[in-house]
Amino acid sequence: MNLSLIVVAELDDLTVGGLINGYGIEGSSHIYGMFSDTVVAYEIVLADGRLVRATKDNEYSDLFYAIPWSQGTVGLLVAAEIKLIPIKEYMKLTYKPVVGNLQELAQGYIDSFAPRDGDQDNPEKVPDFVETMIYTPTKAVCMTGKYASKEEAKRKGNKINSVGWWFKPWFYQHAQTALKKGEFVEFLFGWLMPPKVSLLKATQGEAIRNYYHEMHVIQDMLVPLYKVGDALEWVHREMEMYTDVGVYYAPGPVLRGEQFDGAEAVRQMENRLIENHGFQPQYTVSELNEKNFWRMFNAGLYEHCRQKCGDVGTFMSVYYKSKKGRKTEKEVQEAEQAILETPDAEAS
Structure with missing residues (x-):
């Protein structure tokens, strides 16, 4: 349709x-x-x-x-x-290499979608999609996409890349070629699209599955746009991680070889997010205690609705649902009872 x-x-x-x-x-x-x-x-x-x-x-x-x-x-x-x-059938994607320090890489990302003078009221000048992949502390590729018709995509001289075929390189490797050959444009249309995570997990052996469970962690950061450069510098300094920047910064695997305390790094990251009005999504592995969780998130509307809808005692609090590790039924019940016994709960 x-x-x-x-x-x-x-x-x-x-x-x-x-x-x-x-x-x-x-x-x-x-x-x-x-x-x-x-x-x-x-x-x-x-x-x-x-x-x-x-x-x-x-x-x-x-x-x-x-x-x-x-x-x-x-x-x-x-x-x-x-x-x-x-929408139209194809995506016209422009790959633009950016070279500089981390602040300049961040600015290159922001410039890729920020409306220029006179463009604010012209939607044709704003890309439909933006993404930036950072490969080293000095090199990145900014990508901007616009929907395109089949007629435009198949116009003579245009290149169509069906990125989903099984023999194609991983997309981050394909985008990285812009660092060598310079800016280029192509039209994307894939028959397979992203790999299903459940399929990838199903085909893993037990040893690989255990390795990922014990050695890898997923972390995302949501930071104000003007803090993107500072966030990149901090993660480089503390973790040496480089990966993709969308409207968010998403750390990838640790690259340095020496012993690395991942839990402590996460705690430092969370404290920095709180100090800089950033957020950590609840699906990530968190080291936040309950006090710091509610320093990061505003509990006002959430707790109001929980009380109004009679959720307390029926649904566990979002902190306990996203808390790291296993939660016992007793632990959750005691936390919910503590909420019910607060003066605010009695007053409502």
């Missing part, structure tokens, strides 16, 4: 519910915001079994704004009405 989600998930196994209840920021978020910002209405089953419809201007407007990032702890999300946009 030539229609698409406005904010397109970058992994095959990401779900609508996960992108809403979790943390949906993708390559078109510089225009539209998070995935939850494209939602018109939610249908939610509350703790007492009622099914309600929440929009930004009805009686459940507070619930509408509390659902994103709540990890299913405010209610059970059973349906969502989402905005769509008309």
